Each structure stands twice: as structure tokens, then as C-alpha cells.
Amino acid sequence: MGKVMWGILISFVIIFLIGLIIRQLYLSFVKKYSILLNKVQEINKRYAFYKFSCECDLSHTYDNEKFFQNISEEDYLIYQLQFYNYKNKVLNQIGFMNYNYLNFPKYQNEIKELTIKNEYSKKPKGYVVKLLNYYENKLYQKSLQKPVTSFYLKVTLYLAKINGQVYNKKEKSFTSERIKNLVNRLKNKNGDFYLDKGIWDAISRVERGRVTNKLRFAVYKRDGYRCRYCHRSQNVAVLEVDHIIPIAKGGKSTFNNLQTLCHDCNSSKSDRLL
Numbered sequence: 001m002g003k004v005m006w007g008i009l010i011s012f013v014i015i016f017l018i019g020l021i022i023r024q025l026y027l028s029f030v031k032k033y034s035i036l037l038n039k040v041q042e043i044n045k046r047y048a049f050y051k052f053s054c055e056c057d058l059s060h061t062y063d064n065e066k067f068f069q070n071i072s073e074e075d076y077l078i079y080q081l082q083f084y085n086y087k088n089k090v091l092n093q094i095g096f097m098n099y100n101y102l103n104f105p106k107y108q109n110e111i112k113e114l115t116i117k118n119e120y121s122k123k124p125k126g127y128v129v130k131l132l133n134y135y136e137n138k139l140y141q142k143s144l145q146k147p148v149t150s151f152y153l154k155v156t157l158y159l160a161k162i163n164g165q166v167y168n169k170k171e172k173s174f175t176s177e178r179i180k181n182l183v184n185r186l187k188n189k190n191g192d193f194y195l196d197k198g199i200w201d202a203i204s205r206v207e208r209g210r211v212t213n214k215l216r217f218a219v220y221k222r223d224g225y226r227c228r229y230c231h232r233s234q235n236v237a238v239l240e241v242d243h244i245i246p247i248a249k250g251g252k253s254t255f256n257n258l259q260t261l262c263h264d265c266n267s268s269k270s271d272r273l274l
């Protein structure tokens, strides 16, 4: 490159840098002296809106088509709302969004009054005033708070093959009203038992669905691929996993509460319980 080219390039860089410096000067001048901006800051301090920061969305992957079909997004949500930490996280976030919802209109009113009163909103004259006005408006738009004022959470259920490849999906969003309703219904309990039938059935479906194919095969392996009652092997009988303490009696889908039964023994066990 020739000397002239270098000269032009360096001039452009210098002009660009001077432009940046002037811009900074305008911005800091406006920040310091703008009555409008200072008043917005003052209002912003009085309204500390909450961020929508809840990691409340739920997702789960089933490896069994039957469970994926039987268990609804709401069933899965109800199951998780049993747990204190999760429930509290959700209820706190609902409270925060409710604060935003109630206070945002008041905030907007105060801002509106401010803009009407603002003396700088008169038509600017002159290049410098126009530029100052431009930067003021830019900073003003930036400093306005736009909080999230509604709450919802999303439940996504996936169906995957044994190799982990997802091939089906369902998804539903829940409003704070719906969630509060579910939380209240969950309060209706006696020990470990939920008295609301809809709630109890939902929790039972999810509990049953916690027997993954992996867990099922681990139970078969532990029991030597034989029915624990009649000792027939998988070569002569259809094996199933059975809850030793039934889910209807508060049993859980844990390794120790599961046993291998053949289809015949399992059916007659259910008949006895009925």
C-alpha cells in the first residue's frame, strides 16, 4: 500500500475515534444534566420489579410408550408440586409476577405524567440541542422498565427409544391460577395419602411411570428372570414387574419395592387385593 492509502486509512480511524469521543461526551452530559432521566432513575428505584427468573419449567423423557400416553403434562406437574422446594420456587415466582402485575400500571402512570411535564419535549432548536435531545430520548427509552407481569410454566414430556433418540413429544403451559388450584388440592391429605381423587390418580400414574425399561430389566436380572411366586422362567411365562407394596397403598417405584412376577401370578395377586 502506498503512503496516500495509509494517510486516508489513518484519517478515517481518527475521524471515527473523534466521533466516538463526541458521542461519549454527549451521553455523559445528558446523563448528568437531564432532569427527565434523573426523574426516571428516581422512579425506577421506587419500583424494583422482579425478573422472570424461575427455572420452573419441567421436562421428562419416557422410554415406554404406554406411560407416555397415560401420563398427562398436568399429572407430571402435580407429582412435582408434592415436593416442598419445587412448590415454593413456583409459588415465590408467582408472587413476584403478581407484584409486577399490580405495580406496573402505577409505574406507567408516573412515567406518563413525567413525559407530559418534561420541558425538554418542546421542539428542539439548533444542532447541539437536537443531538442532546436525541441522546436523551435514546437513554430514556433504554431506562424504562418493562417487567414480565404474568406467570406460566411449561411441562414437556418426551418419548425416546432405548438409545435415547426422541420420537414423540407433548407440551402444555400452565397459568398461575391453575397451579394455585392444584397446590390447594394437594393440601387435602391424610399422612401420605391425597384425599382428592383426581390428585391421587395423577400421582399414581406418574409413580407407576417411574418404572423405566432400565429399572424393569434390573429387577428381572436381580430375580434371575423368574417369577418370584411360581418360579417359572421367561422361557415359559410372560414376566412383569410388580409393586410389592401397591401404589394404591402408597408404594413407590423403587428397586426394593419391585419384584418379578409372571403375568398369571400378577393377575391373581391383583384379584386378591381387589
Ligand SMILES: [Zn+2]
Pocket (backbone or CB within 6 Å): 227, 228, 229, 230, 231, 232, 261, 262, 263, 264, 265, 266
Ligand atoms: Zn408366577
